[in-house]
Amino acid sequence: MKEKIFNETIEYAEQMDQQDELSYFRDEFYLKKGTIYLDGNSLGLVSKRAEKSLLELFQSWKNFAIDGWMEGRCAWFHLSEQLGVKCAPLIGARPEEVIMTGSTTSNLHQLVSSFYHPIGNKTKILADELTFPSDLYALQSQISLKGYNPDYHLVLVESKDGRTIEEADIIAAMTDDIALIVLPSVLYRSGQALNIKLLTDEAHKRNIMIGFDLCHSIGAIPHEMTKWDVDFAVWCNYKYLNAGPGSVGGLFVNKKHFSCTPGLAGWFSSDKSKQFDLDNTLTVADGIGKFQMGTPHILSLAPLIGSLELFEEAGIARLHKKSLKLTKYFMDLVDTVLRDYHFTIGNPIEDNRRGGHILLEHEEATRICKALKVNGIVPDFRVPNGIRFAPVPLYNTFTEVWRAIQILKKIMEHEEYKLFTNTREVIA
Numbered sequence: 001m002k003e004k005i006f007n008e009t010i011e012y013a014e015q016m017d018q019q020d021e022l023s024y025f026r027d028e029f030y031l032k033k034g035t036i037y038l039d040g041n042s043l044g045l046v047s048k049r050a051e052k053s054l055l056e057l058f059q060s061w062k063n064f065a066i067d068g069w070m071e072g073r074c075a076w077f078h079l080s081e082q083l084g085v086k087c088a089p090l091i092g093a094r095p096e097e098v099i100m101t102g103s104t105t106s107n108l109h110q111l112v113s114s115f116y117h118p119i120g121n122k123t124k125i126l127a128d129e130l131t132f133p134s135d136l137y138a139l140q141s142q143i144s145l146k147g148y149n150p151d152y153h154l155v156l157v158e159s160k161d162g163r164t165i166e167e168a169d170i171i172a173a174m175t176d177d178i179a180l181i182v183l184p185s186v187l188y189r190s191g192q193a194l195n196i197k198l199l200t201d202e203a204h205k206r207n208i209m210i211g212f213d214l215c216h217s218i219g220a221i222p223h224e225m226t227k228w229d230v231d232f233a234v235w236c237n238y239k240y241l242n243a244g245p246g247s248v249g250g251l252f253v254n255k256k257h258f259s260c261t262p263g264l265a266g267w268f269s270s271d272k273s274k275q276f277d278l279d280n281t282l283t284v285a286d287g288i289g290k291f292q293m294g295t296p297h298i299l300s301l302a303p304l305i306g307s308l309e310l311f312e313e314a315g316i317a318r319l320h321k322k323s324l325k326l327t328k329y330f331m332d333l334v335d336t337v338l339r340d341y342h343f344t345i346g347n348p349i350e351d352n353r354r355g356g357h358i359l360l361e362h363e364e365a366t367r368i369c370k371a372l373k374v375n376g377i378v379p380d381f382r383v384p385n386g387i388r389f390a391p392v393p394l395y396n397t398f399t400e401v402w403r404a405i406q407i408l409k410k411i412m413e414h415e416e417y418k419l420f421t422n423t424r425e426v427i428a
């Protein structure tokens with residue numbers, strides 16, 4: 001079927017949905033009637049598969065008790081490694097380079113403590129001022145733990161426009177005193193996708209290690225961690241990966257660093273065959289397993305089993321293609337239907353610089369966001385003036401994007417947002 005040229009009608013949206021080869025995945029999810037959920041970049045929706053795998057692991061606790069570590073279809077002892085294998089295609093890593101463990105923040109602590117070895121005048125960490133604060137707090141505390149002053153040893157690349165970071169500015173900041181670089185793959189607020197390959201090449205030319213936080217790209221866009229030779233990465237699984245609130249996160253370490261000593265060891269860092277010798281000296285695992293600390297959070301891992309099946313079936317390339325169409329469609333509607341209402345598109349508009357969400361900026365963003373929620377649209381608000389909308393390719397439709405825009409137009413036209421107060425909620 002030939003694709004029609006964009007127009008503002010609902011018929012166009014319906015036709016895009018009819019042509020969508022991934023549309024049947026929507027039935028895999030629990031969708032709330034009367035709401036259009038566009039916040040899957042903060043907390044992904046629950047799928048029937050995730051529910052099933054969660055219940056299955058709950059059942060394995062009932063059935064096997066202590067023997068569940070080694071018995072059942074998803075025995076708990078090797079589950080973190082096994083799910084790493086399943087997740088590897090999403091980031092273009094070798095299967096043995098990925099493990100599901102910890103959280104974004106704890107994994108960042110683990111990997112920075114493993115790979116940040118200030119020596120001589122190479123003592124600083126390079127990050128960017130728009131990065132998610134938790135990552136900055138982790139870097140600051142790692143620097144303090146090494147006895148340095150984070151005010152001086154954490155170098156932040158500045159943004160020129162408050163939304164994006166120029167790759168050229170990051171490269172210019174890769175000076176001789178930088179020991180390690182930590183950057184997001186996609187910026188959480190503007191959705192800017194950084195050029196990971198370019199930045200990794202430039203860092204390595206200068207003998208600097210580089211790691212990425214993939215929270216806002218994993219499950220939304222493809223990656224080639226191995227081909228690009230990235231040193232390490234961390235992420236959470238509750239955003240585009242739909243593994244549930246507080247689900248266990250993930251980490252990637254390039255195989256060439258497997259000889260390193262984990263910065264934060266525990267008994268799960270052990271070679272599995274020796275772990276139950278309970279020796280007072282740790283025999284560190286050879287591979288990715290060494291970056292674990294304690295007992296895996298099995299019930300918070302469980303939904304990921306089912307969720308990853310959906311990604312395997314849909315394929316990240318097809319999901320990305322649809323995501324780009326959805327976000328492009330969103331922007332086209334903003335430019336036409338909402339042109340009179342002073343919104344600024346805050347995300348980069350180029351396909352190769354755009355993550356999975358749209359950022360609309362407006363001086364009344366707080367109140368508009370509240371009005372949207374009352375009207376059954378779920379985006380999220382980001383200080384000071386941003387509304388993020390994530391049309392997620394697994395469960396959102398073009399028709400939903402069309403509806404969300406119509407409701408936004410209605411709110412602006414009738415100034416419905418003026419019914420709300422201009423204060424942010426505790427959780428925005």
Ligand SMILES: *Cc1c(COP(=O)(O)O)cnc(C)c1O
Pocket residue numbers: 103104105106131132134135184188213215216236249
């Ligand atoms: C969501 C997110 C986090 C959250 O970290 P947790 O340890 O899972 O709470 C961290 N960094 C970035 C960039 C994020 O988007």
